Amino acid sequence: MTGNPLREVCPGLYVAEAKQRFYGLEVGARMTIIQHHGTLFVHSPIAISPADVAHLGTPGQVLAPNLLHHLYVGPWIDAGYEGWAAPGLPEKRKDVHFHGVITPGVQPFGEDIEVLPMACFAMTNEVVVLHKPSRTLLVTDLVFNLSPKAPWMTRTAMRCLGGYPGCNVTLLEQVGMKRDVARRELGIIAEWDFDRVIMAHGEIIETGGKETFFQAFQWVLIGT
Numbered sequence: 001m002t003g004n005p006l007r008e009v010c011p012g013l014y015v016a017e018a019k020q021r022f023y024g025l026e027v028g029a030r031m032t033i034i035q036h037h038g039t040l041f042v043h044s045p046i047a048i049s050p051a052d053v054a055h056l057g058t059p060g061q062v063l064a065p066n067l068l069h070h071l072y073v074g075p076w077i078d079a080g081y082e083g084w085a086a087p088g089l090p091e092k093r094k095d096v097h098f099h100g101v102i103t104p105g106v107q108p109f110g111e112d113i114e115v116l117p118m119a120c121f122a123m124t125n126e127v128v129v130l131h132k133p134s135r136t137l138l139v140t141d142l143v144f145n146l147s148p149k150a151p152w153m154t155r156t157a158m159r160c161l162g163g164y165p166g167c168n169v170t171l172l173e174q175v176g177m178k179r180d181v182a183r184r185e186l187g188i189i190a191e192w193d194f195d196r197v198i199m200a201h202g203e204i205i206e207t208g209g210k211e212t213f214f215q216a217f218q219w220v221l222i223g224t
């Protein structure tokens with residue numbers, strides 16, 4: 001990638017975006033970089049070089065946050081970042097030497113960054129992240145928020161999957177999610193204080209994100 005791929009979302013929090021296809025659909029992909037006590041926490045890296053963010057801080061940790069978002073984690077570990085994986089990912093990526101796996105109760109990133117490994121959807125085993133100072137929730141494939149700027153084919157397919165328009169969980173998750181587990185895990189997220197939601201695919205929700213996020217889960221939360 002050429003040029004400066006970074007965009008500052010708020011002080012200490014940056015994103016970089018790139019084109020990304022999934023099953024032939026252009027869905028884009030976003031990574032997030034958090035300045036964290038002089039080091040960098042990298043969430044869901046895309047195909048940029050660690051050198052592109054070196055001016056922001058020294059290598060800290062890189063998180064491959066689910067079983068689908070791991071393609072570009074290797075160069076960050078090679079650059080000196082401590083690699084952390086979603087549950088099950090080390091078995092899938094035996095070529096990558098991870099420092100650790102996010103498991104329930106493990107909080108390896110200090111007080112400002114809280115993580116929750118979600119066991120409700122085995123296709124992704126997603127780890128969601130709360131950045132407390134910026135009141136930001138980082139998710140990967142848990143919800144989509146595609147805009148009208150997305151390609152027509154992507155919008156059409158996602159509409160059929162219940163993932164467009166707006167912030168949504170697709171029918172894929174709705175069918176495959178263990179609902180009792182999801183309710184328990186969403187209950188933990190409900191206790192978190194956040195206003196912004198950054199997802200890997202779609203538009204960042206700058207404010208009101210907590211309400212919007214939980215509206216996307218009404219299908220599982222209704223009646224609880």
Ligand SMILES: [Fe+2]
Nearest residue numbers: 068140141200
């Ligand atoms: Fe994804």
